[in-house]
Amino acid sequence: MKFGIVVNEGPYTHQASDSAYNFVKAALAKGHEVSRVFFYHDGVNVGTRLTIPPQDDRQIQEQWSALAKEHELDLVICIAAAQRRGLLDENEAKRQGKDADNIAEGFRISGLGQLIEMGIEADRTITFGD
Amino acid sequence: MSDDEVKKFLYVNRKAPYGTIYAQESLEVVLIGAAFDQDVAMAFLDDGVFQLTKGQDTKGTGLKNFSPTYRALGDYEVTKLYVEQESLDERGLTLDDLQDIQYEDEDDDYAEKPSIIVVSRDQMASLMAEQDVILSF
Numbered sequence: 494m495k496f497g498i499v500v501n502e503g504p505y506t507h508q509a510s511d512s513a514y515n516f517v518k519a520a521l522a523k524g525h526e527v528s529r530v531f532f533y534h535d536g537v538n539v540g541t542r543l544t545i546p547p548q549d550d551r552q553i554q555e556q557w558s559a560l561a562k563e564h565e566l567d568l569v570i571c572i573a574a575a576q577r578r579g580l581l582d583e584n585e586a587k588r589q590g591k592d593a594d595n596i597a598e599g600f601r602i603s604g605l606g607q608l609i610e611m612g613i614e615a616d617r618t619i620t621f622g623d
Numbered sequence: 624m625s626d627d628e629v630k631k632f633l634y635v636n637r638k639a640p641y642g643t644i645y646a647q648e649s650l651e652v653v654l655i656g657a658a659f660d661q662d663v664a665m666a667f668l669d670d671g672v673f674q675l676t677k678g679q680d681t682k683g684t685g686l687k688n689f690s691p692t693y694r695a696l697g698d699y700e701v702t703k704l705y706v707e708q709e710s711l712d713e714r715g716l717t718l719d720d721l722q723d724i725q726y727e728d729e730d731d732d733y734a735e736k737p738s739i740i741v742v743s744r745d746q747m748a749s750l751m752a753e754q755d756v757i758l759s760f
Contacts, residue, residue, distance in 0.1 A: 499758065534648055573651055577644075605655040612756040613630055613659065620759050 495526045497615030499608065501622035503535030504553040505546065510539045513621035514556055521564055529567040529611045530557075532600075534622075537575045540568065542597035554597050561599030568600045569607045630755040631662045636671035638760065640690065641681065646674045647689050649760035654692075657699035664703035665696075668710045668747060675706065675721045675739065690722065697726030702738050709744045 498517060502509035517527050532539055544554055561568050570580060579595075582602050586594040596602060612618045634653050640646045656663060667675055674693070681688040696704070704724060711717060718741060727733040742750065751757060 501760075533652075534644065574648060605652050606658070608652060608758075609632075609656040609659045609661070612632060612758070613661065618756045618758070620757075622759060 494520075495528050495614070495616045496520055497528055497611035497618040498530040499618065499620040499622075500530060500532045500536035500539060501534045501620060503538040504544070506535075507623060509621040509623065510536060510553055510557075511551070514553070514560065516619065516621070517566070518560060521560075527564070527566060528615050529569055529607065531608045531611055532568070532570045533574055533605075533608065535574075535578065537570045537578055537580050540570045540575075540597050540600035541580055541595045543595050558597050558599040566599070570596070570600055570602045571608070572602050572604055575602055629660065629662050631753060632656065632664070632756045632758070633751065633754040634663070634665045635751075635757055635759040636665060636667050636674055637669040639670040640674045640679065641684065641686055645760040646671070647687075649758075650689060650692055652758065652760075653696070653701055654699060657701060663701050664705060664750075665701065666705045666707070666747060666750065668707040670710075670714075672706055672710045672714060672716060672721075675704070675724070676716070677720065677722045693722060694724050696724065697738060700726075702726040702728075702736075703740060704738045705747065705750060706739055706741050707744055707747050708741050711741070 498513055500510050500513045504510045546552055581591055581594045582596040583594045634649055636649055638645045679688055679690040724738040725735045726738050728736050
């Protein structure tokens with residue numbers, strides 16, 4: 494089965510991104526395909542490389558980046574939601590005249606069309622939210 | 624699936640229009656999604672029914688009043704806005720408290736028709752069961 498995943502809540506405050514991560518890992522282990530993970534609302538905050546959680550806690554962004562690398566996952570951060578919340582890649586930072594960027598490895602910024610496209614192409618779209 | 628297959632998308636709105644950003648960012652998805660020519664509908668339940676109320680006034684909050692956007696949905700061919708009766712009842716609202724939202728039916732000489740369809744909780748459950756993709760906000 495081909496899954497599309499939506500993550501609608503930010504890391505640590507909500508469990509949604511943890512649950513999504515565990516689901517994706519389990520689905521891949523069972524031989525399913527995950528066509529894309531789309532981060533929306535505060536979910537975009539999963540994709541900043543500047544988080545420093547306590548050492549004895551899970552490192553949510555690093556977990557996602559590692560999983561993306563291992564399975565060539567497409568981790569997409571919504572650009573409109575990202576701009577509101579201060580998530581920028583190098584190109585966007587340059588284009589908007591900002592002095593820094595913060596997107597983590599394995600994530601990319603793109604538009605809401607990617608969410609709809611994912612819904613069309615996946616057999617099942619699963620939302621992890623509040 | 625083939626490239627030209629149309630899927631049934633339902634955007635489920637459960638939260639009040641202000642206080643959190645869900646309603647506003649849900650609308651952004653709906654407007655972008657309109658370009659994909661899918662079979663689209665929106666559902667309003669729980670506090671989500673407040674999103675469609677008329678007379679919204681955000682002056683003094685600093686928040687943008689995006690409620691006029693709902694009346695423009697017809698131009699994006701989003702013409703089915705399902706509102707749950709029980710959610711209205713539980714909040715002391717009636718259809719008269721909601722904006723008059725219409726669309727032009729191109730199959731009927733562009734006659735103006737109401738976009739809001741009030742359904743029972745049972746009907747809402749059946750509606751959800753018929754969908755291919757549900758995005759919940």
